[in-house]
Amino acid sequence: MEKETIISARNLIKKFGHFTANDNLTFEVKKGEIFGFLGANGAGKTTAIRILCGLSSPTSGEVKVAGFDIYHETEKIKKNIGYMSQKFSLYEDLTISENIKLYAGIYGIGRKQRKVKEAELLQKLELEKVKNKLIGDLPLGWKQKLAFSVAIFHDPKIVFLDEPTGGVDPVTRRKFWDLIYEAAHNGITVFVTTHYMDEAEYCDRVSIMNAGKIEALDTPAKLKEKYKATNMDEVFLKIAR
Amino acid sequence: MIFVVPIMQMLILVFAATYDMKRIDLVVVDHDMSENSRHLIAKFDGIPFFHVHHLEQSEKLAEDKLLNDEADAILVFPVDFERNLIRDDEAKVQLLINAIESNSAQLIYSYSANIISDFNKNIIADWKGIPEFTPPTKVEITENYWYNPELDYKWFMAPGILAILVTIIGMFMSGMNLVREKEIGTIEQLNVTPLKKYQFIIGKLVPFWIIGLFDLAFGLTIAWIVFDLPIVGSLFTLFFMAGIYLIGVLGLGLFISTVADTQQQVMFVSFFFMMIFILMGGIFTPVESMPNWAQTIDRLNPIYYFMRVMRMVVLKGSNISDLLRELVSLSILGITFLSLAIWRYRKTA
Structure with missing residues (x-):
């Protein structure tokens, strides 16, 4: 059975002055998918993800996220998505608990439900002992996992991850991907940008961007077949040249 | 920080930002050296914030004091101060005020004017005796400063x-x-x-x-x-x-x-x-x-x-x-x- 489409972009264009950051992007993301958005630095991944999250408006094109129009229904979209930027953006001068409380409050999660979910989250991430510590004092790997957990705390339909594992060691990255799988298993659609090609293998489908354009879009297996490559790294190098 | 800074600001600025003249340095040049000139000088000297000093004999020296900021004002008595006062019932003194700060200058002027007019009343009383003729009717102002009676x-x-x-x-x-x-x-x-x-x-x-x-x-x-x-x-x-x-x-x-x-x-x-x-x-x-x-x-x-x-x-x-x-x-x-x-x-x- 064909799964329902949760993100659709048609001829999405974003220009900054004369520079075209996103050139005619057309793609669809299905519900429950882990969708990888690959590309070199400056290929336009972050621009696209910011548009999908409503942080930036496109120059032209038709975009729908969670069934809502990107131009007129951004606030409705925002209720249904979670976002984790490449820059760590929880409040470093608040404790773990306080950060959770803040975002639970913004999304209108009640006190009781918050306590239950917070306990669950802290147990899963093994952060119970440091829940009253300032976030600024935590190591980067913990921060990233926490940022991800906070981004999906309100059970969004889609979570957007912009290079979530930048600067993190391979072991922590592997653990981070366990969290992503778990979220996907719970029905959350995951839209993730990365430039680590090993991570691309973990995705259901990937699109590869180069200079603002989508050059390829398929499952990792089919892409490897098409480009006669043994791994995603080779595929990427063939496309990006 | 939020509390220490305001206290400092209050204490420093309120004390510092004042227009009150606490000390006026007055240089007197007395060419007359008469009883009446000494009398008027003594009146200035009697006011606590007037510091009368350096009785210079030349205006030039007094002006130097003004230039290097040692004095705020110069009071000059001409040679015939007493003679004119007695003969013509009228004498002139010269008051030179450093007016770089116009506010202070005006204050010095009005303080001095008050002292001199007080001096005038006294000599009229001293010389002419108690009302020789009916004094002219005068309207006098008595001040009463409301809301800040001491002008603090x-x-x-x-x-x-x-x-x-x-x-x-x-x-x-x-x-x-x-x-x-x-x-x-x-x-x-x-x-x-x-x-x-x-x-x-x-x-x-x-x-x-x-x-x-x-x-x-x-x-x-x-x-x-x-x-x-x-x-x-x-x-x-x-x-x-x-x-x-x-x-x-x-x-x-x-x-x-x-x-x-x-x-x-x-x-x-x-x-x-x-x-x-x-x-x-x-x-x-x-x-x-x-x-x-x-x-x-x-x-x-x-x-x-x-x-x-x-x-x-x-x-x-x-x-x-x-x-x-x-x-x-x-x-x-x-x-x-x-x-x-x-x-x-x-x-x-």
Whole structure:
């Protein structure tokens, strides 16, 4: 059975002055998918993800996220998505608990439900002992996992991850991907940008961007077949040249 | 920090920013050396803040004293001072005042004029005896300074300095806070939430509003203890007006930071507004004596209204009905600045 489409972009264009950051992007993301958005630095991944999250408006094109129009229904979209930027953006001068409380409050999660979910989250991430510590004092790997957990705390339909594992060691990255799988298993659609090609293998489908354009879009297996490559790294190098 | 800085500011500025002349150095050049000239000099010497010294014999030397700032004024008696006084019933002295600071110069002049007119009354009485002829009918002024009977400059400055203090804290802190979130990126995380624009701005406003009012209470207590500042009016009126005022100031601070991208920009723009607002606000110079165009601009200056409120309530005990114009103006400015901040805040770049 064909799964329902949760993100659709048609001829999405974003220009900054004369520079075209996103050139005619057309793609669809299905519900429950882990969708990888690959590309070199400056290929336009972050621009696209910011548009999908409503942080930036496109120059032209038709975009729908969670069934809502990107131009007129951004606030409705925002209720249904979670976002984790490449820059760590929880409040470093608040404790773990306080950060959770803040975002639970913004999304209108009640006190009781918050306590239950917070306990669950802290147990899963093994952060119970440091829940009253300032976030600024935590190591980067913990921060990233926490940022991800906070981004999906309100059970969004889609979570957007912009290079979530930048600067993190391979072991922590592997653990981070366990969290992503778990979220996907719970029905959350995951839209993730990365430039680590090993991570691309973990995705259901990937699109590869180069200079603002989508050059390829398929499952990792089919892409490897098409480009006669043994791994995603080779595929990427063939496309990006 | 939030508490130490205001105390320092209160203590230093209120004591320092005074127009009271505590010491006037007067150089006397007496070419007459008569009984009457000595008499008048003695009168000056009798006033505690007049320091009469250096009885120079030449004007040139006296002028040097004026030039190197050792003297504030020179009093010159001409050779025939006493003779003219006796023969013509009229004699002249010359008073040269250092008028670099026009305020001080005027004070020295009016003090001196008082002393000399006092001297005049005395010689008329001394020489002519008690009313030889009927003295001309005269209207005399007896002063009674209301609201600040001892003309204590500190009482005038303290409420003004407090107004500035609350403004600085409000404008800088709110402005810096928001733009700092832009710099470190936490604002992005908020912008992808369904948080409404007004909720965000109000959320940024409330903490600083409370801190501002708290600092005002704190400053008033210090002024009351240290300067013996009487608080004649009701505290409720004062804090009610301060609350409205702070909404405007914080709104302006937030508005600036929605436009700015860095803390430097906020500093620069806020500082620009602060300088104009403070200098035109009437703390040092009365607004009534400014040119008309400046007074018109001052209608947009929240400090101008709040400065009046502070002084009127603290020193005179004015109540809300006396302050209707200020109340209305501050409310309009508050709503305007706050609306601008909400309108200009962008969740989508």
